[in-house]
Amino acid sequence: MKVIAQIPKEDCHVTLFSWNGKYIVKIEQGLLEQTYKINAMDITGESDVYNLIENEAFMQSVRTRFDAMNESLQIAMDIF
Numbered sequence: 001m002k003v004i005a006q007i008p009k010e011d012c013h014v015t016l017f018s019w020n021g022k023y024i025v026k027i028e029q030g031l032l033e034q035t036y037k038i039n040a041m042d043i044t045g046e047s048d049v050y051n052l053i054e055n056e057a058f059m060q061s062v063r064t065r066f067d068a069m070n071e072s073l074q075i076a077m078d079i080f
Contacts, residue, residue, distance in 0.1 A: 014053055023049045029066045
């Protein structure tokens with residue numbers, strides 16, 4: 001797996017990988033992470049992946065998902 005880029009964002013960290021004919025976008029926020037796999041044949045090039053990462057609507061949905069993930073984890077951890 002080859003690291004193509006590490007992109008710090010305001011409230012998360014994005015790492016872009018190339019592996020086995022796919023681009024892998026890993027987005028981390030604290031102890032949580034989201035991973036998206038994009039088939040290299042489905043896009044015209046690496047620049048499309050950067051455009052996805054810079055797409056504010058996509059990143060807002062990522063933030064919303066992180067909030068939901070954190071809430072789910074907190075509820076699950078309340079039993080301990």
